[in-house]
């Protein structure tokens with residue numbers, strides 16, 4: 290287990306693991322996962338529904354390969370410039386990545402581009418907390434947090450952008466004082 294997994298363990302046990310288990314099995318057909326990190330989602334894909342899985346990240350993490358339960362095509366790249374043609378995928382998955390992409394608008398536009406019409410986007414992000422004092426704390430921390438946490442911002446609201454970008458949100462919810470927001474959107 291690497292440092293990221295060790296630090297994330299309590300959060301995985303209490304919040305994230307349950308959310309991953311609920312949303313990732315909805316992936317089907319040709320699937321692209323953005324920012325796969327250490328491969329925390331890999332165990333939750335349903336091999337009976339997934340025809341192919343491509344996993345993209347700017348950094349290659351060898352530990353992810355040990356978690357693959359079926360063949361995965363690992364690709365180096367960025368969400369802002371996905372190296373696949375238009376309409377290539379039935380499903381795109383993104384968990385805890387949109388907090389740290391350099392250009393969120395561009396990344397959402399790229400997800401839309403590589404999805405087939407009617408394809409689904411499964412996402413899970415931490416967002417700016419709805420509660421006022423927590424929101425103020427996150428805003429104050431956001432001054433230094435990206436510098437020590439790999440560019441991770443604490444005040445983004447990708448859920449709002451995804452809704453307005455051209456997805457019909459079919460399922461969504463929040464957990465952990467509204468900090469974690471998940472959804473399944475269909476490309477209109």
Ligand SMILES: C[S@@+](CC[C@H](N)C(=O)[O-])C[C@H]1O[C@@H](n2cnc3c(N)ncnc32)[C@H](O)[C@@H]1O
Pocket residue numbers: 323324325326327328329330345346347348366367368369383384385386389390391
């Ligand atoms: C907090 S980790 C999340 C990893 C994994 N998705 C999860 O749910 O545990 C963020 C990941 O996003 C990747 N990442 C950062 N910027 C990215 C970008 N522009 N495009 C794609 N992935 C990116 C990082 O390399 C890292 O693996």
